[in-house]
Each structure stands twice: as structure tokens, then as C-alpha cells.
Amino acid sequence: MATTSSxxxxxxxxxxxxxxxxxxxxxxxxxxxxxxxxxRAPPSTSSSSIPRLYIFTDNADDGRPSYNPSCLKAQAALxxxxxxxxxxxxxxxxxxxGALPFLxxxxxxxxxxxxxxDLARARGNLPTxxxxxxxxxxxxxxxxxxxxxxxxxYLNPRNATLLAHLYLPSNPLIAIPTSTTLTQxxxxxxxxxxxxxxxxxxxxxxxxxxxxxxxxxxxxEDDWFFGDVVxxxxxxxxxxxxxxxxxxxxxxxxxEVLQEFGNLVRHRERLYQRCWGHVGEKVS
Amino acid sequence: MLELFVWDAAFGLxxxxxECLATIxxxxxxxxxxxWRLVPSNDPSLSPASHFPALNHDGVWTSGFDNIISYxxxxxxxxxxxxxxxxxxxxxxxxxxxxxxxxxAPLLDLxxxxxxxxxxxxxxxxxxxxxxFPLTWTLPPLIRHEALQRTEHLGLAELDTDFDPNAGLHLSxxxxxxxxxxxxxxxxxxxxxxREEMTPEQATxxxxxxxxxxxxxLLEELLAEHDGYLLRPQLSSVDCFAxxxxxxxxDAPVPRAFLKxxxxxxxxxxxxxxxxxxxxxxxxxxxxPVPSPQNGSFPGAVGQMLDTCVLNAPGIGEHxxxxxxxxxxxxxxxxxxxxxxxxxxxxxxxxxxGYGFMYYKAMPPFGARVQTWRAARGGTGLSxxxxxxxxxxxALGAQSSPMANAGNAPAGxxxxxxxxxx
Numbered sequence: 001m002a003t004t005s006s007x008x009x010x011x012x013x014x015x016x017x018x019x020x021x022x023x024x025x026x027x028x029x030x031x032x033x034x035x036x037x038x039x040r041a042p043p044s045t046s047s048s049s050i051p052r053l054y055i056f057t058d059n060a061d062d063g064r065p066s067y068n069p070s071c072l073k074a075q076a077a078l079x080x081x082x083x084x085x086x087x088x089x090x091x092x093x094x095x096x097x098g099a100l101p102f103l104x105x106x107x108x109x110x111x112x113x114x115x116x117x118d119l120a121r122a123r124g125n126l127p128t129x130x131x132x133x134x135x136x137x138x139x140x141x142x143x144x145x146x147x148x149x150x151x152x153x154y155l156n157p158r159n160a161t162l163l164a165h166l167y168l169p170s171n172p173l174i175a176i177p178t179s180t181t182l183t184q185x186x187x188x189x190x191x192x193x194x195x196x197x198x199x200x201x202x203x204x205x206x207x208x209x210x211x212x213x214x215x216x217x218x219x220x221e222d223d224w225f226f227g228d229v230v231x232x233x234x235x236x237x238x239x240x241x242x243x244x245x246x247x248x249x250x251x252x253x254x255x256e257v258l259q260e261f262g263n264l265v266r267h268r269e270r271l272y273q274r275c276w277g278h279v280g281e282k283v284s
Numbered sequence: 285m286l287e288l289f290v291w292d293a294a295f296g297l298x299x300x301x302x303e304c305l306a307t308i309x310x311x312x313x314x315x316x317x318x319x320w321r322l323v324p325s326n327d328p329s330l331s332p333a334s335h336f337p338a339l340n341h342d343g344v345w346t347s348g349f350d351n352i353i354s355y356x357x358x359x360x361x362x363x364x365x366x367x368x369x370x371x372x373x374x375x376x377x378x379x380x381x382x383x384x385x386x387x388x389a390p391l392l393d394l395x396x397x398x399x400x401x402x403x404x405x406x407x408x409x410x411x412x413x414x415x416x417f418p419l420t421w422t423l424p425p426l427i428r429h430e431a432l433q434r435t436e437h438l439g440l441a442e443l444d445t446d447f448d449p450n451a452g453l454h455l456s457x458x459x460x461x462x463x464x465x466x467x468x469x470x471x472x473x474x475x476x477x478x479r480e481e482m483t484p485e486q487a488t489x490x491x492x493x494x495x496x497x498x499x500x501x502l503l504e505e506l507l508a509e510h511d512g513y514l515l516r517p518q519l520s521s522v523d524c525f526a527x528x529x530x531x532x533x534x535d536a537p538v539p540r541a542f543l544k545x546x547x548x549x550x551x552x553x554x555x556x557x558x559x560x561x562x563x564x565x566x567x568x569x570x571x572x573p574v575p576s577p578q579n580g581s582f583p584g585a586v587g588q589m590l591d592t593c594v595l596n597a598p599g600i601g602e603h604x605x606x607x608x609x610x611x612x613x614x615x616x617x618x619x620x621x622x623x624x625x626x627x628x629x630x631x632x633x634x635x636x637x638g639y640g641f642m643y644y645k646a647m648p649p650f651g652a653r654v655q656t657w658r659a660a661r662g663g664t665g666l667s668x669x670x671x672x673x674x675x676x677x678x679a680l681g682a683q684s685s686p687m688a689n690a691g692n693a694p695a696g697x698x699x700x701x702x703x704x705x706x
Contacts, residue, residue: 132502135387136379143382184606192434195303195385196348197334198613203351211382214375 051119053078054090055101056166063087065276066101067166067247069149069239074101074116076235079275081124117232129226134233137218137225144211145240147190148204148254154186155199158251166247209257216261223270234271241268286311286320286361287340288352289331289578292414293324295535298572299337300410302392303349306528307337308572310353310521312565314362317573324577326415326423327588334612349528350381353521365520377515377522380506384522388499388529390435394492395533395543397431399443399485402538410536416585422592438495443484485540496546500554503530507553512560527561534558 016024055071057064066072078085085103095102095112102112103119111119120126153163167182168175190199194207215225215237224230225237241264244254258264288311290304299305311320331338331347338347339355346355357364369377396407411424432444485492503514503526511517514526533543534555547554565571591608595601607626610616616623669676 132505133376133379135498135502136376136383139383139386140379143386144378187609188433193386195389195434197328198609200333200613203348207350210378214378217371217375218379 049106051083051085051106052088052104053085053101053116054088054094054104056091057087057089063276065242065246065272067243068100069146069243070099071101072242073235073239074103076238076271076275077117077126077232078120078124080230080232080235080271081120081126083120083124127227127229127231129231129233131226134226137215137233138236140211140214141236141240143193144207147193148208149240149244150186150190151199151201151204152249152251152254154182155190156201156251159249161250162248205253205257208254209260212257212261212264216264219263219267221263224267230271230274234267237264238268238271241265242272285342286315286356287323288320289323289325289336289338289340291324291336292326292577293575294410294414295406295532295537297531297535298322298566298575299324300407300414300532301336302389302528302532304337304528305531306525307339307349307352309527309561309565310349310365310524311356311362312571313519313524314356314365317571319361320573322573322575324414324575326419327584329588329591330578332612349525365524369515369520373515373520377520380514380522381525383502384526384529388503388526390438391496391499391543392529392532393431393435394438394440394443394495395538395541396536397428398435398440399538399540400445401483401485401540402536403428406536406538418589419585419592422589422596426592426595440488440491440495442488445484483540485542489542492542493546496543497550500547500551504551504553507557512553512557523557523561527558530554530558531562 053074055066055075056068057066057071063075066075075087090100092099094100096110097112099112101116102110103116104110105119117126121128152159153166163179163182164175168178187199190204191197194204196203219225222228225233241258244258245265245268249255288307290299290308291301292299294300297305298308308322325336328334328336328338331340332345333347335347337349337352338345339352341355341359341361344355346352353366356362357366366374366377395402397403407428408424411427412420415423479487506514513519514522530547534547535558538544594604597604611623619627
């Protein structure tokens with residue numbers, strides 16, 4: 001049976017001589033305080049007390065509305081619910097699911113898709129609508145408004161400047177393939193939704209008009225959709241109406257159609273006032 | 285005369301496509317059978333939008349359920365179903381149609397096309413019946429591919445596994461008939477786990493169930509609310525639209541009938557609705573005009589076959605489809621700059637590849653399979669005197685001749701440089 005050696009190794013030969021040891025102990029001569037983080041750096045995880053929402057946006061500082069409908073929907077829903085989040089400008093490559101928006105909670109959990117709204121419901125005040133028709137009207141947004149939006153932004157050559165400004169990098173070596181990819185993805189998405197073989201801009205626009213007409217009838221003279229309190233569906237409609245009315249379109253066909261429906265325009269203003277009425281005061 | 289071009293009949297219904305079926309039902313309820321013709325076809329490119337259902341009214345083409353209905357109504361060709369709707373009902377009608385197209389239709393795609401079991405047992409044979417010879421091989425995969433893409437977002441790709449655990453060829457089948465020596469080399473198949481015993485539909489049953497609930501529950505509630513109809517207590521166009529999808533869900537004799545089971549369990553009103561619509565529209569023979577199939581001319585059929593072949597080709601197919609769509613959308617028929625450039629680039633690539641191939645073939649061979657090894661004639665010393673001389677020569681190898689020392693008379697030579705023998 002082997003025994004462990006009980007004699008400690010004698011480090012006599014390797015020991016640092018006393019004069020050298022004293023010299024080394026004198027360092028460092030002075031310790032400087034750590035440099036401050038850059039201004040735009042995210043707060044470190046341990047110190048963040050509020051969740052962070054990663055979206056497409058130009059400028060995070062004043063929390064202005066995002067230019068991407070699904071990001072704007074999440075942003076508006078969180079503001080409606082009264083849940084404070086720190087907005088981070090980001091892009092799809094940063095997202096674990098491959099798409100924005102996503103939300104990083106204080107505990108480091110990543111939420112995306114419907115889970116963001118679950119969080120808004122749990123922490124804030126986002127009413128749940130009982131009316132079963134809301135599913136049908138949600139489908140209306142997916143089926144009639146979204147394809148028209150995709151066509152207008154990604155495929156309409158007249159709005160190419162806007163697309164380049166919002167989503168494309170300035171370097172043409174990257175911008176040209178990115179733009180091809182975006183165009184292909186958008187046309188595939190439109191064809192899948194409309195279940196047709198060809199993309200017809202006229203059909204898309206007339207379907208969009210019918211959808212807005214239906215939404216306008218649904219809203220009537222009420223302040224909000226489906227009841228007296230503002231809810232998630234308002235955020236969904238706002239995500240499109242706000243962007244249709246506020247981006248710098250060269251081909252403003254969608255905006256012209258929107259202007260025909262006064263109550264939808266007023267709904268858009270009302271929700272903006274409610275959520276972003278006091279922009280300038282820093283969100284925290 | 286109105287001509288309605290649709291996909292051909294299947295499963296005892298006048299069309300295999302839900303939207304076509306919906307349009308047939310609408311025309312059936314609004315126009316007398318003598319005023320229109322039903323044209324089953326399998327070439328959607330007959331219509332300018334490449335989409336069925338398509339209506340040809342004396343040369344004016346319209347396609348798609350909504351477009352056809354608004355065309356028929358605005359030209360006063362039918363007695364419209366939606367004439368006296370209130371504004372709110374109109375809004376609801378549009379929303380319900382969207383709901384059916386985005387939430388209910390993917391269920392039908394899953395059941396008929398994505399599920400490999402149902403596709404091979406039911407849908408594919410149905411297409412084989414309505415298509416003629418070469419198209420039965422090329423067209424159905426394309427239709428299925430579209431359905432797969434439409435349901436991609438549901439994340440149910442595992443339905444598309446051809447593996448059926450309880451049938452077909454498996455390592456364990458016929459194991460006993462093999463000789464013992466072979467059997468030892470086969471992996472031992474133990475008892476299968478529960479997960480392995482299940483078909484993909486059973487494994488994803490919970491998700492399929494919740495999808496069916498999202499897509500069908502609202503319709504069941506609406507039917508309950510409006511006395512057997514979706515929008516109001518009488519027929520409207522949205523009922524026809526829903527009927528197209530629901531009838532195919534119930535009538536297609538699929539082996540993995542998760543939709544039929546869900547409807548049977550949870551939605552008796554949907555069943556009653558489909559039954560009543562069917563009896564209203566298709567039961568008595570005079571209600572539908574006699575189908576007069578039209579499948580284009582012979583060159584058209586050959587063209588379609590080549591077209592579908594190219595569309596099926598991996599890699600090229602997608603580019604071809606994009607290009608074809610672009611041309612149809614822009615209404616380009618002849619040769620324009622873009623097509624010319626494309627043709628020239630294809631030609632240049634072809635020429636370059638052909639030249640490369642020829643160049644490769646013309647290169648000196650890197651190695652030959654046959655190697656010859658010959659004893660040199662007029663060799664050294666005694667070896668020129670036959671075998672015996674050769675033996676003597678090797679025995680006296682130490683006294684090699686001056687010629688051999690010079691090294692220019694080897695005993696043999698490799699005809700080729702490469703000695704890699706296979």
C-alpha cells in the first residue's frame with residue numbers, strides 16, 4: 001500500500017530572496033480607480049433593476065416608438081401596462097430566437113413573442129378581453145394589413161430609400177445582398193399569407209382598405225377597441241397605424257387610405273398621447 | 285357565359301381545393317346552374333393570375349374567392365348573398381374570412397399535405413386520379429411544397445416523417461427467415477418504447493389539439509350564436525368560404541384523422557353545418573352544371589410538364605419560380621432586357637463549364653489502370669538466351685556487364701509512371 005509522503009517539499013532552493021521579495025511587495029505603487037463605462041453601455045446585470053427590451057430603434061435615450069411593427073407592438077403594450085423597461089437598440093443577430101423584440105428580465109431570463117405580453121399582464125395592467133371576435137380581428141391584421149405593409153416597405157421600389165434608411169447598412173457590399181434577402185423573405189411571406197401565386201399590389205391595397213374599414217366600423221365612436229380600457233389589441237392596431245402615418249414614405253398609398261378613416265387616425269393620436277405624451281422625461 | 289375554372293374533383297366533392305370548393309358553393313347558391321359552366325382543370329396558368337378558382341366572363345379573368353365575388357356582385361351577375369349586411373356585419377365578415385384563411389386553413393394543410401401518412405394514403409392518390417400521366421409525378425410535390433411552406437411557422441415539421449413505426453420495412457421484419465449467420469450481424473431490436481410506437485400525429489397530439497382548438501372553436505361558437513350560420517341566421521358569403529375548408533376536413537378519408545376526431549368530439553355544429561351545406565349545394569344532380577374539363581392543348585400539356593420538371597429541380601427550381609413570377613406580375617411576354625441578360629449569363633456559364641470539361645478531358649492522364657511490365661529485349665549478358673540464360677544471368681549478377689552499370693539497360697520498365705494498382 002503506497003503511503004503519501006508526509007515530508008513537505010523543501011522549497012529552500014526556489015525561495016525568493018528577501019531583497020527581491022521586498023522589492024516586489026512594493027508594487028503596485030498606486031492603484032487608480034476603474035474607468036467609467038461608455039455612456040451607451042448597458043447597465044451590468046447585477047445592478048439593473050428593470051427589464052431591458054431589445055428592439056429596432058434609432059435612439060434609445062428618449063424611448064421613441066420603434067420603426068418595426070412587432071417591436072412597436074411590444075413597446076406600446078408594455079407602456080400601456082405601465083411596465084417600465086429600458087429600451088436597447090438592437091438587431092436580429094442579437095436575438096436568441098433570431099427575431100426582435102425580446103426582453104431580458106432582471107434575473108437574466110429571455111422572453112420573446114407572447115411571453116412579453118404575459119409579463120406585461122403579470123406586472124402591469126393589461127386587460128384580458130373576453131370577446132371571442134378579437135381572434136378574428138387579430139387574424140385580419142395578419143392577413144390583410146401585414147402583407148400590404150410588407151409590400152409597401154420591402155417590395156415597392158418607390159420606397160427603397162426608406163428601406164435603406166431603416167434596415168440597410170451604408171456599405172454597399174453588405175447592403176445589396178441584405179436587400180435581396182429582405183425582398184425575397186418579404187415576397188415569400190406575402191405569398192404564404194395571401195395563398196396566391198402572384199403578388200398583386202392592387203389586391204393587397206384593396207384588402208388593406210377593407211381591413212381598415214372593418215377596424216373603423218369595429219371602433220365606431222369608442223375610444224378603444226373591445227371595451228372601455230385600452231388593451232393589447234389597441235397596441236396591435238397602433239403598431240401599424242402609427243408607422244403608416246409617421247414614416248417618410250415616398251409612395252404614401254397606405255397613408256392616404258388611413259386618412260380616410262378619421263376615427264382610426266384619432267385612435268392613433270390618442271394612444272400616442274397616452275403612451276408617449278410626456279416624451280422627454282427619461283423612461284426608467 | 286360564366287366559366288369557373290377550378291381544380292378537379294376529389295373525395296366526393298366537386299374540387300380538391302378549398303377555395304375552389306367555396307367558390308363553387310357560392311355560385312351554386314346564387315346563380316342558376318344554366319348560367320355558368322364548371323371547368324375542372326389542372327393548369328392554373330390558364331388564368332392570368334396563375335391561381336384557381338378563376339372566373340372567365342367573356343375574356344375578363346378574375347381569380348380568388350373574394351375577387352370573384354366582388355366581380356360577380358358589381359356586375360350584377362348573381363343574386364348577392366351579402367347585399368343587406370349592416371356595416372358591423374360586413375366588418376365581421378371580412379374578419380371571419382381572414383380568420384379562416386390564417387387560422388383554419390393551415391389545419392387543412394397539415395392534415396392533407398404535411399402529414400406524410402395522410403399525403404401518401406389519401407391526397408397523393410387523389411391527385412393521381414385527377415392529373416394525367418407525367419403531371420402526376422411532377423405537380424403534386426410542388427403543391428405539397430407550398431403547403432409545407434405555409435405551415436412552417438407552426439413548427440410541426442415532424443408530421444412530415446415518412447417513418448411509420450407499425451408498418452413497412454424494418455430491420456426486425458422477417459428476421460426469422462434469415463440464416464443464423466446473417467442474423468448475428470443485425471442489431472438486436474429490443475422492445476420499442478412508447479415514443480417509438482407512436483405515429484408523428486400521436487406524438488404531437490397535444491399541439492395538434494390546441495391548434496385545432498384555435499382554428500375551429502371560434503367557428504363552432506359563431507355557429508351556435510347564429511342558428512347554424514356564421515354571420516347571421518341566414519346564408520352569407522363567409523359561410524360558403526368556411527364550407528370549402530370544413531368540408532374537406534370532414535370528407536377526405538385520411539388515415540390519421542385528427543381533425544375529424546376533434547370536430548366529432550367537440551364541434552357537432554360544424555358537422556351539422558357541413559352536412560346541411562352539402563345537401564343544399566351538391567345533393568341533387570341539377571344544382572351543379574355538368575363539369576366540362578379543359579386541360580389545354582397538347583403543346584400546352586408538354587409545356588406544363590417541362591415547367592413542373594424545372595420547378596422540381598433542386599437549386600434551379602427556386603430561381604426559375606422567382607423569375608416566372610416576376611414575368612407574370614409585370615406582364616412580360618416577349619424577350620426583354622432582363623430575360624436577355626439572364627439568357628446570356630446562362631449561356632456564358634454553360635460555355636465556360638463546357639470548355640472546362642473539355643480542357644479537363646484533354647489533360648494528360650494522371651494515371652492508367654493497366655500497367656505493363658516487359659522484360660527488355662536485348663538485355664544484358666546471358667538474359668538474351670531465353671529463360672535459362674536469364675537464370676544464369678541473375679546467378680552471375682555480381683559480374684554485371686558494363687552496360688548494366690551504366691544504368692541505361694534496366695531489366696524491365698514501367699510502361700506508366702503510376703503504380704497504384706486497384
